[in-house]
Amino acid sequence: VRRAAGTIAALAPAGLLLAVPLAGLGLAVGTGARAGAPMATGGRALASSAAIGACAAAVALLAGTSAAVVATRTRARRFRRLAAALAGAPLLAPPYLVAYALTDAGALAGRLPLPPPLLAGVALGLSLWPVVALLAAASLGARSGSLEEAALTFAPPARVLLHVTLPLAAPGALAGAAAVFAIAAADYGVPALLQARSLAGDLLEGYATGFDAGRTALGALPAIALLLVVGLGLARLLARLRLAQAPAGGDRLPAPLLDGPLAAIILAPGLALALAAVALPAAVLAARAGPPGAWPAAIALAAPEAGRSAALAAAAAAVASAAALVPSYLAGRPALAPRGARVAAAIEKIALALFLLPGSLVALGVIAALDRPGALGALYATPAALGLGLAARTLFIPLGALRAASAALPAGPEEVALAAGLPLRSIVLRVALPALARPLAAVLAVAFAASFSELALAVLLAPPGFQTLTPRLFNLMHYGRDRAACALGLAALACAGGLAALAAGALGRRTRP
Amino acid sequence: VTRGKGFLLAIVLVHACAGCGGGAPGGAPREVVLYTSVDEEVARPLIARFEARTAGVRVLPVFDVEATKTTGLVSRILAERAAPRADVFWSSESLRTEQLKREGALAAYRPEPARDIPDEWKDPEGFYVGFAARARVLAWNTRRLPPGEAPRRLEDLLAPRFRGEVAIANPLFGTTGAEAAALFAARGDGPARELYERLLASGARVVDGNSVVRDLVASGAVIAGTMDTDDVFTALDDGKPLAFCYTGLVIPNTVALVRGGPHGEAGRALVDFLASEEAERLLAGPPARQMPLRTALAGAAKPPACAVGDVPRLAVAPSACFDALARSQEFFRGALGR
Numbered sequence: 006v007r008r009a010a011g012t013i014a015a016l017a018p019a020g021l022l023l024a025v026p027l028a029g030l031g032l033a034v035g036t037g038a039r040a041g042a043p044m045a046t047g048g049r050a051l052a053s054s055a056a057i058g059a060c061a062a063a064v065a066l067l068a069g070t071s072a073a074v075v076a077t078r079t080r081a082r083r084f085r086r087l088a089a090a091l092a093g094a095p096l097l098a099p100p101y102l103v104a105y106a107l108t109d110a111g112a113l114a115g116r117l118p119l120p121p122p123l124l125a126g127v128a129l130g131l132s133l134w135p136v137v138a139l140l141a142a143a144s145l146g147a148r149s150g151s152l153e154e155a156a157l158t159f160a161p162p163a164r165v166l167l168h169v170t171l172p173l174a175a176p177g178a179l180a181g182a183a184a185v186f187a188i189a190a191a192d193y194g195v196p197a198l199l200q201a202r203s204l205a206g207d208l209l210e211g212y213a214t215g216f217d218a219g220r221t222a223l224g225a226l227p228a229i230a231l232l233l234v235v236g237l238g239l240a241r242l243l244a245r246l247r248l249a250q251a252p253a254g255g256d257r258l259p260a261p262l263l264d265g266p267l268a269a270i271i272l273a274p275g276l277a278l279a280l281a282a283v284a285l286p287a288a289v290l291a292a293r294a295g296p297p298g299a300w301p302a303a304i305a306l307a308a309p310e311a312g313r314s315a316a317l318a319a320a321a322a323a324v325a326s327a328a329a330l331v332p333s334y335l336a337g338r339p340a341l342a343p344r345g346a347r348v349a350a351a352i353e354k355i356a357l358a359l360f361l362l363p364g365s366l367v368a369l370g371v372i373a374a375l376d377r378p379g380a381l382g383a384l385y386a387t388p389a390a391l392g393l394g395l396a397a398r399t400l401f402i403p404l405g406a407l408r409a410a411s412a413a414l415p416a417g418p419e420e421v422a423l424a425a426g427l428p429l430r431s432i433v434l435r436v437a438l439p440a441l442a443r444p445l446a447a448v449l450a451v452a453f454a455a456s457f458s459e460l461a462l463a464v465l466l467a468p469p470g471f472q473t474l475t476p477r478l479f480n481l482m483h484y485g486r487d488r489a490a491c492a493l494g495l496a497a498l499a500c501a502g503g504l505a506a507l508a509a510g511a512l513g514r515r516t517r518p
Numbered sequence: 519v520t521r522g523k524g525f526l527l528a529i530v531l532v533h534a535c536a537g538c539g540g541g542a543p544g545g546a547p548r549e550v551v552l553y554t555s556v557d558e559e560v561a562r563p564l565i566a567r568f569e570a571r572t573a574g575v576r577v578l579p580v581f582d583v584e585a586t587k588t589t590g591l592v593s594r595i596l597a598e599r600a601a602p603r604a605d606v607f608w609s610s611e612s613l614r615t616e617q618l619k620r621e622g623a624l625a626a627y628r629p630e631p632a633r634d635i636p637d638e639w640k641d642p643e644g645f646y647v648g649f650a651a652r653a654r655v656l657a658w659n660t661r662r663l664p665p666g667e668a669p670r671r672l673e674d675l676l677a678p679r680f681r682g683e684v685a686i687a688n689p690l691f692g693t694t695g696a697e698a699a700a701l702f703a704a705r706g707d708g709p710a711r712e713l714y715e716r717l718l719a720s721g722a723r724v725v726d727g728n729s730v731v732r733d734l735v736a737s738g739a740v741i742a743g744t745m746d747t748d749d750v751f752t753a754l755d756d757g758k759p760l761a762f763c764y765t766g767l768v769i770p771n772t773v774a775l776v777r778g779g780p781h782g783e784a785g786r787a788l789v790d791f792l793a794s795e796e797a798e799r800l801l802a803g804p805p806a807r808q809m810p811l812r813t814a815l816a817g818a819a820k821p822p823a824c825a826v827g828d829v830p831r832l833a834v835a836p837s838a839c840f841d842a843l844a845r846s847q848e849f850f851r852g853a854l855g856r
Binding site: 108197200209213464468470476477481 | 577580582597603733855
């Protein structure tokens with residue numbers, strides 16, 4: 006009983022984090038149903054969001070799969086390193102900076118090269134393709150390469166790549182593409198900057214015209230259902246990937262399939278897209294930011310907002326990672342506590358659903374849950390409401406990543422701890438945490454980056470006097486104050502670069518046995 | 519052990535950060551909560567000046583985004599009526615301030631520094647006061663349009679030359695909504711609806727805000743669009759190939775005290791400051807170059823801005839514009855499918 010109570014207590018933070026926005030959304034939908042006609046969320050917005058998601062997924066699939074194949078199927082170290090570096094590079098460029106650069110490049114050319122939804126999809130695909138790369142690499146990494154080695158005895162490398170390697174990468178690549186589709190379809194900032202209609206934008210507008218969370222959430226129900234269907238499909242794909250990742254043992258050395266020129270050819274699309282994702286914004290921002298001597302003043306103007314954003318994103322990432330630690334470990338090590346593992350798996354699915362919903366909808370849930378008299382109302386009037394929304398929305402990132410990392414841990418230390426009668430809390434703190442330090446650092450960095458650049462939540466949940474950097478930057482871009490916006494964008498790129506370097510450093514260091 | 523401590527430290531940091539920021543408006547005497555739909559870069563210098571003058575009163579601003587201009591903040595004030603969080607509403611236009619007054623969300627207050635603003639810009643019952651105005655304009659890209667084909671009124675945009683080449687901001691929000699209401703009031707619902715229906719049918723792009731219209735016209739992505747004077751002046755400052763004419767609507771800023779706001783005294787001080795001559799002078803400079811309403815300051819706005827008296831205006835009463843607002847919004851919700 007004590008063990009079960011300990012498990013429940015350990016799962017509670019993650020459950021509570023998810024419960025606030027979900028309960029709020031439930032309350033809002035109920036209130037909206039009683040209040041009358043729902044706020045219309047147009048079919049055109051849904052179609053536009055679907056186009057954005059599909060385009061982003063296509064771009065990400067192309068670049069991500071090629072990077073993953075090279076990273077796992079070549080013995081040429083320089084290509085493996087290049088592929089890994091490329092997968093981290095888009096972290097340098099928040100999606101709205103890529104969008105801004107595309108707009109600016111389009112404006113220079115006289116008009117935008119693609120219809121706005123497709124352009125928004127390209128911008129988001131350029132930023133999100135590492136998701137596909139990481140999952141496809143996970144798919145391929147779980148296989149030893151012996152199939153390809155056998156096939157190479159009677160078929161040329163290109164044919165082996167097409168008929169053996171790509172099908173092996175497919176589960177991860179498709180899961181990544183589905184994730185990119187869902188994230189891009191739920192985005193607000195990039196479509197808004199590129200004048201593409203979007204579901205998240207319609208929700209924000211719908212809420213702004215009446216400040217009625219109930220009717221807005223009710224109007225969004227069809228979209229919620231659609232996103233949940235995508236989410237369930239994604240969960241199934243991820244589950245298959247989990248099976249593929251299950252300790253297969255054996256030799257994990259990459260097969261010598263892609264050495265030399267073939268690796269370079271396959272890597273080319275990823276290289277081009279990664280360069281576009283980083284170099285284009287950097288070049289456009291530097292060109293538009295005016296003389297470098299004026300940059301510090303422009304950056305100093307938004308220093309308070311940057312500080313708030315950093316503190317809040319750090320807090321949200323830390324809360325989400327801390328709350329995810331036990332559930333992800335239990336889900337990854339189901340033998341430890343089978344019932345707890347089932348609950349943890351359910352928490353991960355719910356977190357995935359929340360991750361896939363537009364930020365504006367998650368914000369509506371938080372508003373509906375907290376904007377009421379009493380203690381909850383007092384909480385709503387502080388930055389904690391925004392922090393809570395960010396942590397809840399990004400919870401899936403540490404849950405999913407740490408679950409996969411936990412599954413790959415050797416069983417020995419845990420078995421010793423169990424035999425010694427250590428409680429779950431001690432096993433997690435003394436056995437799992439040291440072993441998971443490296444992925445935890447990476448997860449913190451990714452969750453920080455996701456929270457730092459979240460726009461819709463910041464617009465709807467920031468209390469008076471607590472503006473964060475993203476809305477400031479977004480407004481500057483929208484209002485056409487080019488120089489200040491570009492100087493700030495460059496600073497954001499530099500900060501993201503430092504963060505990516507830190508994460509890469511953490512990943513590159515050996516963990517203690 | 520060190521890692522464990524680091525982790526605990528991170529959690530402590532989380533809790534510390536979650537409470538930081540000092541944003542809670544919970545009755546602190548030296549704070550004032552300002553909801554403003556004025557562009558952030560225009561509002562910030564005035565906020566800084568007010569904070570410097572009052573030595574310690576901290577303004578907690580809430581800005582909106584272009585996509586939900588003004589309407590979002592008005593809806594928020596209305597939704598918060600039971601427990602207001604805002605003390606002062608500073609709007610970039612006047613119709614929705616009138617809406618707040620009629621909904622009972624404002625407190626009557628006549629700022630003493632506004633005594634020299636002409637009465638036509640002040641609410642007769644003292645619920646809000648207008649200051650520093652902009653005008654609505656029709657702007658076009660001079661590289662894409664020969665001088666002889668320049669439009670002079672909105673109807674000119676219906677010519678085949680402009681098919682798919684016009685952009686307007688979403689008329690559910692901001693000054694574009696105010697302009698539409700004024701047209702409904704001045705011309706009658708039927709003709710105004712027909713004008714907008716034909717404009718939309720000819721492929722006019724409806725985008726998020728006047729600044730986006732400005733960028734589209736300035737880049738040549740479309741030939742023409744409607745916007746505010748400050749938008750067109752920003753583009754001209756950047757050397758963009760734009761020319762413009764007035765559409766007949768002068769739109770003042772308005773400032774009002776929110777009924778039941780938590781910081782009444784500081785709120786009144788902020789209203790006094792925004793209605794003062796100093797604020798109008800500040801707004802007359804770049805980048806806003808808004809036209810002062812005080813006759814003594816006529817012409818103070820930096821070129822190419824002009825004085826309010828020089829702008830040809832539609833012959834329509836503000837109350838008629840407000841009455842038309844709901845009808846025009848209803849029309850656009852249907853026409854735009856929103």
